[in-house]
Amino acid sequence: METLQMPSTDRRAQLMVEDSANILKRFYFVQRALVVMQAGWVPGAEHWQSKLLLPEFLWQDALVAKELRQRVLELRYPERKILPGDDAPFLAVWQKLADAPHSLAFSEGLRQVVKPLLRRVYQTYLDTADHLDDGPTIRIIRQALWDIDDQLGRWDAAADDARAVYPEQITAAGRWVSGLNSLREPLFDWLTRWPVSPPAPAFEPADFGGQPFAISRTGARDRRFDTVKFPWPDALYQRHPGEGMELQIRQATHHLNEIWATEMAAACIFDLADHGPAEFLDDAARWCYDEVRHCRMGFERFAQWGFTLPEMPIGTFSYDAGAEADPLTRLGIIFYFETTFIHTKWERFRIFGEAGDRVSSHDMDFDWADEQIHTHYGSRWLKYFLQRQKDSRTPIDFRPEAEACVARIRAAATPQDYADTERIYQRTMARARQLAVAVAPVV
Numbered sequence: 001m002e003t004l005q006m007p008s009t010d011r012r013a014q015l016m017v018e019d020s021a022n023i024l025k026r027f028y029f030v031q032r033a034l035v036v037m038q039a040g041w042v043p044g045a046e047h048w049q050s051k052l053l054l055p056e057f058l059w060q061d062a063l064v065a066k067e068l069r070q071r072v073l074e075l076r077y078p079e080r081k082i083l084p085g086d087d088a089p090f091l092a093v094w095q096k097l098a099d100a101p102h103s104l105a106f107s108e109g110l111r112q113v114v115k116p117l118l119r120r121v122y123q124t125y126l127d128t129a130d131h132l133d134d135g136p137t138i139r140i141i142r143q144a145l146w147d148i149d150d151q152l153g154r155w156d157a158a159a160d161d162a163r164a165v166y167p168e169q170i171t172a173a174g175r176w177v178s179g180l181n182s183l184r185e186p187l188f189d190w191l192t193r194w195p196v197s198p199p200a201p202a203f204e205p206a207d208f209g210g211q212p213f214a215i216s217r218t219g220a221r222d223r224r225f226d227t228v229k230f231p232w233p234d235a236l237y238q239r240h241p242g243e244g245m246e247l248q249i250r251q252a253t254h255h256l257n258e259i260w261a262t263e264m265a266a267a268c269i270f271d272l273a274d275h276g277p278a279e280f281l282d283d284a285a286r287w288c289y290d291e292v293r294h295c296r297m298g299f300e301r302f303a304q305w306g307f308t309l310p311e312m313p314i315g316t317f318s319y320d321a322g323a324e325a326d327p328l329t330r331l332g333i334i335f336y337f338e339t340t341f342i343h344t345k346w347e348r349f350r351i352f353g354e355a356g357d358r359v360s361s362h363d364m365d366f367d368w369a370d371e372q373i374h375t376h377y378g379s380r381w382l383k384y385f386l387q388r389q390k391d392s393r394t395p396i397d398f399r400p401e402a403e404a405c406v407a408r409i410r411a412a413a414t415p416q417d418y419a420d421t422e423r424i425y426q427r428t429m430a431r432a433r434q435l436a437v438a439v440a441p442v443v
């Protein structure tokens with residue numbers, strides 16, 4: 001006998017909770033993997049503007065990964081674990097996105113293929129999911145889309161510049177991108193359909209000029225810089241910090257050279273993310289982004305004053321000092337430097353403010369705020385990993401090891417290194433005197 005029923009014709013109900021949870025789990029894993037691989041490429045990235053973008057993008061990707069993880073746990077409550085399961089073969093393919101022939105190819109692969117692919121995937125989710133029942137996810141995916149659009153917009157100018165500065169790398173980058181293009185459709189299908197999951201595609205990076213990824217333990221610098229090992233004399237010997245204009249230049253130099261801290265934080269992500277909880281990645285990604293902002297504070301100051309890239313004093317020694325160290329000691333090195341020099345932030349905030357240099361003072365003010373969080377990060381995660389390894393040391397015990405790493409690299413400085421540092425110092429100050437403006441004494 002026929003029964004009456006209210007109509008159910010609305011197209012809202014395409015994805016049930018299990019469907020969404022499984023698709024979002026894939027999104028989470030690919031976002032997380034992107035964070036780690038972008039971090040891995042930071043130290044070896046040569047092109048300057050591209051190197052500055054990676055830490056910011058990986059931080060944005062980490063925020064999306066964090067929210068996706070949280071959402072998957074909500075949908076599967078009370079389950080607390082997220083495991084790859086049947087998605088492992090696809091994730092293994094996704095992991096190979098890191099195996100680019102060089103940093104330009106890696107960035108181009110992300111810019112031309114991977115991020116546009118994710119954009120399409122997320123748009124498909126928005127078009128399919130129910131904006132009422134699945135509202136909390138909609139907000140996350142909209143943010144992810146906004147981030148990708150912002151990233152792609154900012155990447156264009158950097159990519160044009162990278163091609164102009166490294167023209168000999170364009171062919172290999174194109175070959176790598178064509179390889180990733182072959183993955184577009186199978187990855188799209190995997191990321192948008194559940195439970196239907198086709199077999200993972202075969203992808204051999206070597207067929208497109210790729211090679212197994214290995215993080216660089218020395219900091220790569222753009223060829224336009226006149227790179228030295230020790231960018232300012234105080235890296236080699238104790239000296240008076242300087243006053244007035246010299247302190248402005250010295251601080252801008254130190255900020256610019258915080259690219260080392262960015263690289264060290266990125267290396268900590270790459271080395272330790274798989275050994276720590278999800279919160280470690282959240283903190284370390286933010287740490288990495290903060291350090292690149294500090295670097296950009298110096299870069300912006302120099303650029304605004306009229307310095308060109310070849311005129312900016314930049315070195316590599318602080319990141320290189322950790323080349324032979326184990327991952328935990330590298331985390332210890334960054335923690336040690338953070339705590340040792342944190343007092344200079346507040347002091348220089350005051351000195352620059354009193355001297356009428358509001359921009360430098362402003363930079364120091366925000367830098368100081370960041371560094372206070374970083375000492376917390378350093379202490380929290382050193383304690384965590386020490387305990388995990390049943391190591392009885394405490395964070396402060398890393399002081400002698402960090403000092404020894406720096407002492408070793410200083411001791412290896414050659415007469416040529418000393419001469420280079422002095423030359424850069426004299427040249428930078430001479431250029432500063434050309435660009436300086438006369439100001440009335442502050443009373």
Ligand SMILES: [Fe+2]
Binds near residue numbers: 294371
């Ligand atoms: Fe910093």
Ligand SMILES: [Fe+2]
Binds near residue numbers: 261290338370371
């Ligand atoms: Fe810091």
